[in-house]
Amino acid sequence: MTKAQVLVVGAGLAGVGAAVELARAGQPVLVADRAPRAGGAIHRQPLPGRAAISSHAARWDRLIAEAQALPIDWAFETKFAGLDHTGTALLSGATNRLMRPAALVLALGAREAVRPRTGWTLPNVTTAGALQIELKTQGLAPQGRVLLAGNGPLLIAVAAQMTRLGNPPVAIVESAAPFAHPLHSLALPLSYLREAAGYMATLIRARVPILTRAEVVAIRAEGTALSVRVETPKGPRVFTVDRVGLHDGIRKNDGGVTACAAVPVLALGDCAEVLGARAALASGRAGGIALARALTNGTPRETVPSTTLVRERAAQQRLARIYAHDAMARLADLPGGTVICRCEGGTLDDLRALGPTPRVRELRLLGRFGMGPCQGRSCGEWVARASADDPGLPPPDTPLGRARWPLAPIAIADLIAATSDTGAAPLPSEGT
Amino acid sequence: MDDLGRYDAIVLGAGVIGASTAWHLVQAGLSVALVDAEGPAAAASGASDGAVSVASKKPGPLARLATASLLYTRNLAADGPLMHGYHPRPTYIFGSGPAEGAAIDALIAKLDALGDAVRLRRDGAADLLPGTGASVERLVELTGEGHMPGYVAVAGYLRDPRIVKIWPARVRGLEETDAGVIVDLGTRRLHASRVIAALGVSTTTLFPQMPVIPRAGQLFVTDRGAPGALPGALTSAAYLLAKTTDMTALPRPPVVIDPLSTGQYLIGSTREDHADPGRVDFATLQKLMTRAAETWPALRNRRVIRAFAGVRAAVSDGLPIVGLAPGSTRVTLATGFEGDGICLSAVIGREVARMAADEAPTPALSGDLAALAPTRFTALQEGAA
Ligand SMILES: Cc1cc2nc3c(=O)[nH]c(=O)nc-3n(C[C@H](O)[C@H](O)[C@H](O)COP(=O)(O)OP(=O)(O)OC[C@H]3O[C@@H](n4cnc5c(N)ncnc54)[C@H](O)[C@@H]3O)c2cc1C
Numbered sequence: 001m002t003k004a005q006v007l008v009v010g011a012g013l014a015g016v017g018a019a020v021e022l023a024r025a026g027q028p029v030l031v032a033d034r035a036p037r038a039g040g041a042i043h044r045q046p047l048p049g050r051a052a053i054s055s056h057a058a059r060w061d062r063l064i065a066e067a068q069a070l071p072i073d074w075a076f077e078t079k080f081a082g083l084d085h086t087g088t089a090l091l092s093g094a095t096n097r098l099m100r101p102a103a104l105v106l107a108l109g110a111r112e113a114v115r116p117r118t119g120w121t122l123p124n125v126t127t128a129g130a131l132q133i134e135l136k137t138q139g140l141a142p143q144g145r146v147l148l149a150g151n152g153p154l155l156i157a158v159a160a161q162m163t164r165l166g167n168p169p170v171a172i173v174e175s176a177a178p179f180a181h182p183l184h185s186l187a188l189p190l191s192y193l194r195e196a197a198g199y200m201a202t203l204i205r206a207r208v209p210i211l212t213r214a215e216v217v218a219i220r221a222e223g224t225a226l227s228v229r230v231e232t233p234k235g236p237r238v239f240t241v242d243r244v245g246l247h248d249g250i251r252k253n254d255g256g257v258t259a260c261a262a263v264p265v266l267a268l269g270d271c272a273e274v275l276g277a278r279a280a281l282a283s284g285r286a287g288g289i290a291l292a293r294a295l296t297n298g299t300p301r302e303t304v305p306s307t308t309l310v311r312e313r314a315a316q317q318r319l320a321r322i323y324a325h326d327a328m329a330r331l332a333d334l335p336g337g338t339v340i341c342r343c344e345g346g347t348l349d350d351l352r353a354l355g356p357t358p359r360v361r362e363l364r365l366l367g368r369f370g371m372g373p374c375q376g377r378s379c380g381e382w383v384a385r386a387s388a389d390d391p392g393l394p395p396p397d398t399p400l401g402r403a404r405w406p407l408a409p410i411a412i413a414d415l416i417a418a419t420s421d422t423g424a425a426p427l428p429s430e431g432t
Numbered sequence: 433m434d435d436l437g438r439y440d441a442i443v444l445g446a447g448v449i450g451a452s453t454a455w456h457l458v459q460a461g462l463s464v465a466l467v468d469a470e471g472p473a474a475a476a477s478g479a480s481d482g483a484v485s486v487a488s489k490k491p492g493p494l495a496r497l498a499t500a501s502l503l504y505t506r507n508l509a510a511d512g513p514l515m516h517g518y519h520p521r522p523t524y525i526f527g528s529g530p531a532e533g534a535a536i537d538a539l540i541a542k543l544d545a546l547g548d549a550v551r552l553r554r555d556g557a558a559d560l561l562p563g564t565g566a567s568v569e570r571l572v573e574l575t576g577e578g579h580m581p582g583y584v585a586v587a588g589y590l591r592d593p594r595i596v597k598i599w600p601a602r603v604r605g606l607e608e609t610d611a612g613v614i615v616d617l618g619t620r621r622l623h624a625s626r627v628i629a630a631l632g633v634s635t636t637t638l639f640p641q642m643p644v645i646p647r648a649g650q651l652f653v654t655d656r657g658a659p660g661a662l663p664g665a666l667t668s669a670a671y672l673l674a675k676t677t678d679m680t681a682l683p684r685p686p687v688v689i690d691p692l693s694t695g696q697y698l699i700g701s702t703r704e705d706h707a708d709p710g711r712v713d714f715a716t717l718q719k720l721m722t723r724a725a726e727t728w729p730a731l732r733n734r735r736v737i738r739a740f741a742g743v744r745a746a747v748s749d750g751l752p753i754v755g756l757a758p759g760s761t762r763v764t765l766a767t768g769f770e771g772d773g774i775c776l777s778a779v780i781g782r783e784v785a786r787m788a789a790d791e792a793p794t795p796a797l798s799g800d801l802a803a804l805a806p807t808r809f810t811a812l813q814e815g816a817a
Pocket residue numbers: 444445446447448449450467468469470471472473474475476477478479480481482483484485582601602603604630631632633634635637648649650651700701741742743744745766767768769770771772773774775776
């Protein structure tokens with residue numbers, strides 16, 4: 001029998017970093033990613049024939065050259081549906097396969113959060129991250145008048161990238177006041193400052209307005225355009241644009257894998273803790289080394305203390321303070337008809353109709369929150385914050401119950417086509 | 433200990449059986465508290481399909497009680513608490529191969545003997561229902577049955593404001609005295625003249641002598657699509673056999689394809705001897721879905737968005753447990769409904785409420801209800817001693 005593969009899900013810095021170290025140590029590895037090419041969030045590669053928008057391209061080129069020299073199997077355009085309690089994983093898409101991996105490495109990257117606002121579900125309102133994917137895969141700036149709004153350093157990065165490609169955004173609307181903390185900022189690692197200074201120089205040169213302590217309070221469709229009402233400390237403003245990119249930070253993303261004694265599961269990179277690119281690569285490599293050692297020796301995994309992780313954690317905490325704001329409270333003031341669960345169209349009124357302290361079962365069965373394809377991964381935070389006394393407090397980890405597989409919807413035709421190399425028992429395993 | 437008051441009756445467990453019982457008790461004018469460790473529909477009733485079906489019941493007391501419950505459910509849906517809960521619709525039973533064919537013949541004979549609440553409308557092959565796959569050799573259409581999601585039924589019963597709802601509150605113990613029953617909730621307690629325990633699979637935590645065993649079933653939900661293509665559930669004859677046959681001896685996977693009002697499909701189900709709602713596996717999903725999509729090919733264009741298991745409360749002899757707890761004059765048990773509790777809940781709630789009010793059961797049902805008495809197990813134990 002051939003040795004079972006380690007399944008690495010996600011071909012970003014953490015996933016490829018782990019795959020390289022596993023393969024180098026002699027472990028058979030399969031890397032699956034729903035994207036058509038390796039790269040992940042930061043090194044997302046352009047579609048064939050499109051120009052590459054590269055930052056830190058050298059780092060990626062080195063890593064991918066290392067990977068290509070090793071015996072690693074790849075499955076692109078393939079979604080990981082989850083790991084079940086028997087230790088079986090399901091891949092579906094271009095590759096359809098039920099497999100029993102020797103171990104599972106989750107390197108899914110972070111999840112982008114977008115806080116509900118009036119009009120946030122209109123067409124042409126997307127996440128800022130989606131605009132960035134478009135930019136990186138097409139090699140072009142998203143076209144038309146674009147407004148970026150929300151919270152966090154990604155807004156400035158996307159704005160600068162758009163500017164360099166010739167279409168600066170109309171404005172950036174930022175909930176926090178990041179420039180009000182020069183001392184905090186100066187304590188950031190030099191690499192952060194250098195990157196931020198580069199983006200800022202681009203934006204200042206192009207005179208892109210950055211409104212701080214400002215909020216998009218309503219987006220309305222006006223013909224084919226969007227009218228965006230913004231509240232700023234200096235009074236209200238209205239922008240007429242073609243597209244809006246919203247972004248309220250990123251969140252870890254490791255739910256939905258059933259605990260299974262038979263298969264070690266390791267979450268690496270941003271999906272386990274949002275620490276950015278440098279940490280993702282370091283955590284991927286360290287995790288790969290530790291996992292390979294554990295699989296070879298049959299010993300438990302030792303955690304390697306990493307100076308990179310410690311440094312990046314401190315830097316992220318500083319960034320979080322610089323970007324702190326109190327705009328979560330606005331959730332409580334939204335009109336009752338505002339959608340908070342996009343999958344099922346559940347509104348704030350639907351949530352309030354469940355009474356002051358609904359139980360998880362009531363939220364799900366009667367309110368239908370968390371019952372759509374995302375299973376509450378996106379809306380859980382907003383349901384929890386909107387029903388909390390203080391929406392600013394961190395919400396519980398699984399406000400709509402424990403996340404379960406599938407991590408993403410499974411096309412039934414793909415499921416039926418899946419080959420099985422698990423030697424699974426015929427249905428069902430027991431019953432008397 | 434805090435005293436939370438005194439009631440004519442306290443119902444333990446806000447599943448569909450407890451909710452129906454509480455509703456029937458307040459209609460009779462009793463003061464009623466309903467207690468649950470978590471909240472309404474927290475266990476089997478919130479994790480099940482909702483077939484109100486006579487076809488799937490074992491012949492004998494269960495099939496007769498299910499018939500009575502179906503007729504009564506229709507009444508409660510006309511202008512009562514199940515108004516938004518119950519929807520009549522056709523039932524389709526399909527099969528391929530001799531074993532499933534024989535099961536369908538047996539079903540037709542059983543329905544004949546039960547009167548005309550559920551009738552055979554058509555008996556044929558795949559062409560009887562447009563959209564059915566060619567692998568279906570035999571297909572019959574029944575009329576008279578319907579669908580009722582458990583949690584919607586629970587919500588319907590609980591809309592009566594006279595039911596005092598107490599949750600989350602886990603019952604730690606019961607103490608029966610000459611004056612009544614004390615319900616121990618840890619730091620608080622309640623008093624009642626009568627207690628009804630409708631605790632589902634948790635029955636054994638308070639009544640360890642009752643042979644209630646967990647039997648899990650996996651369920652899968654698809655994304656939404658245009659509703660109405662499939663007018664009623666498509667149930668494999670193997671699923672009927674699964675109620676009496678070892679899973680491993682079934683001729684084909686025991687598939688049920690249930691079209692939900694949302695335009696989603698619910699696909700089930702298995703019978704597994706454990707109590708872990710987290711045990712849902714890809715191999716089972718693939719086997720059930722392969723047969724489901726052969727039977728109803730439109731499923732091939734859908735996606736699975738949710739997977740879960742519900743845990744049924746089964747009983748060693750295959751019959752529910754309804755009646756006074758052994759040795760008690762004030763505590764009534766109503767549990768062990770395995771895969772039939774949604775269907776039976778209307779009649780069981782009514783009859784258990786009568787028992788708790790010291791009224792005789794509905795005469796036509798008294799024999800079948802007597803077969804469910806918990807004392808059948810004490811008799812066994814004494815006989816064995
Ligand atoms: C997969 C599946 C499919 C099914 N399909 C159908 C179908 O199509 N048709 C049908 O008729 N039936 C079906 N059933 C069966 C049906 O769901 C059950 O028979 C029914 O829900 C049982 O209801 P119940 O009230 O007895 O128990 P439950 O719904 O389990 O309620 C028990 C309640 O007691 C509470 N409780 C437990 N211990 C304590 C304590 N110590 N203190 C306080 N509260 C406590 C629990 O929190 C729970 O709310 C299915 C079941 C499953 C699992």
